[in-house]
Amino acid sequence: MDLHSGYPYSLIRHGLPFNYPKLENDLRTSVVVIGGGISGALMAHALVREGITCVVLDARTVGLGSTSASTSLLQYEIDVPLTELKEKAGIAHAEKAYALCAASINKLEKIAKRVDAPYFERKHSLYLASFKKDLPKLEAEYKARKAMGLDVMFWDPGMLKDLLGLDAPGAIYSRTAAQTDAYSLTHALHQYNLKKGAEVYDRTFVQDISFPKNGVRLTTAEGYTVLAGHLVIATGYETLQYLPAGIVDLHATYAVASEHHEKGPLWYEDCLIWETKDPYLYMRSTPEHRIIVGGRDEKFYNPTKRDKLLPSKARQLQQDFSKHFPHIPFKPEFSWTGTFGSTQDGLPYIGTYAKMPHTFFALGFGGNGITFSQIAAEIVCDQIRGKQHPDAEVFSFARYKG
Template identity: 65%
Template sequence: MDLSSGYPFSLVKNGLPHVYPKLQQDIRTPVTVIGAGISGALTAYALVNAGLECTVVDARTVGLGSTCASTSLLQYEIDVPLTELTGKIGKAGAQRAYELCAASIGALEKICDKLDDSLFQSKESLLLASYKKDQPMLEAEFKARRATGLEVEWWDAATVKNNMGFTNPAAIWSATAAQTDAYMLSHALHQHNIRKGAKVYDRTLVKDIRFHKNGAELLTEGGPVIRTRHIVIATGYEALQYVPAKVVKLHSTYAVAGEHTENDTAWYRNCLIWETKDPYLYMRTTPDCRVIVGGRDEEYYNPQRRDKLLKLKTRQLQKDMQARFPDMDFQPEFAWTGTFGSTQDGLPYIGEYRKMPHTFFALGFGGNGITFSQIAAEIVCSLIQGKKHPDADLFSFDRFKG
């Protein structure tokens, strides 16, 4: 699947920081993780730290799927607001989903502290009411988050104007947020995992899976066979080859990174900015004094059509940025487009899928897929060890049945 194109900022900046071998011979391994992007890397990290031997394989060079195209925002907010999610799955489940996402940011910070603390920057997040009509919904959302125990503040129009310099009817200020570099974090995780005994192979396409009573055989393109007891599918949107397409709807999204500036403060506390309209616009800064703006999503997956729109979307995102911050000289330097998916309730799919024995899925769909990937890593690791996880049902493939 063609997942991204253009010039993703992290890939241009960092190139290929590490080289991984291609699988050349048959192997045996207790756990095989298919997908070496951020989801697979975090899952393998959880496994090796639990003392489980594992092997990671990827059809591409490590990180060159959706991971390198990620804008790497870390938020507890999912694409479906807490109030709306409550209506879909109930109050307890909705609150738990938001609590898990908030906790996962802290877990990611601890991981980065061990690997490379420069990969994690704590931030705050600002959710803007795009229109006056959105204000009642946002007020209800604010009350629901506060009741859940999340640290939030209500900003009226005057506060937004005073702090940000532009006009919006209202906003929710959240104290819990962060940003990372998903591409470089994936490599850092793999390097740690390799030191702990894991094997990582890229350019190794699994073309067929043959299940047996006590495990499976993975047939790779070129001949080598992987014999394994457990499989973890962490291939993101490419996992649709294994599960019904109806579980996720694919979209095309766009992002632009501006030129480096000498100003290390772009706006109030360099918070993450996003809004209530759908599709929403979002903005973040980088440690090297750039601004990344993304959005202008299209509701389809068509690589040719998606790529053809990149120049137009770049101009539109530049105008969006200038409309918010007219005094800022925002000049796009790198632009890219990618694929992401949304689910019925905004939650990912994690755990077992009944049609595939010995197999677990770690699919962090949505706008905050990295936090979902961390949740998936913890759940899948527990399930592989034969333990029940109290939150597994919240993200199961069967959650819409009955």
């Protein structure tokens, strides 16, 4: 699947920091993970921390799928607001999902330190009302988050004008957020995992999966076999070959990175900023004071059509930023487009799927896929160990309505 094109900032910034071998022999292991991006790397990390041997296989060079195109905002907010998610998933599951995403940011920070990741920074987040008509829903959202104990404030137009110079009807200000670099974090995870006994192979395409009595058998395109007790599929949007076609809707998204500025912060605390409009606009800064702006999503998966729109989308994103911050120079240097997916309720799919025995899915669908991937790693690791995870039901396939 063609997942991105253009010049993703993370890939330009870090290049190919490490090389991984191609599988050229048969293997036997406890767990095999298909997918070497951020989801697969976090999954393998959870396994090696529990002393479980694992092998990671990726059809591409490691990290060159969706991971390299990620803009790497870490927020507990799900694409579906808490007030709407309560109606879709029920109050208990909605609040649990938001709480787990908030907790995952602290856990990701600890993981980043453990694996000596090049970059992880705690941030605050601002959720802007794009229009006056959005204000009642935003106020209801603030109250719902506040009621469940999330650390939030409501900012009125005066505060937004005084602190950020923004003209907006209101916003939710959250102290629970962070940003990282998903691509470099993925490589740091793999390097740590390798030292703990994991094996990582890229450019290794799994052509066939079969299920002998006590496990799984994977056959690569070059005829090598991997036997394992369990299989974890962490291939993100390329997982559709294993699942019902309607389980995720694929969309095109766009991003642009500016030239670097000599000094920062560029706006108040360089907080993460995103909006209520659909599709929403979002922006963040980088350690070298570049500005990354993303959004302008299109509801289709067509790589040719997606790529053709990139120049005009990049210009629109530049204009979007300049409307908010006319006093901050924004000269684009890199732009890229990628594929992402959304589910019926905005939540990922994690755990077992009836049609594939001995198999678990770790799928971080949605705008905050990194936090979802960390949650998936914990749940699936427990399930592989034979433990009942208390939150598995929130993200199970049982909720899918085909």
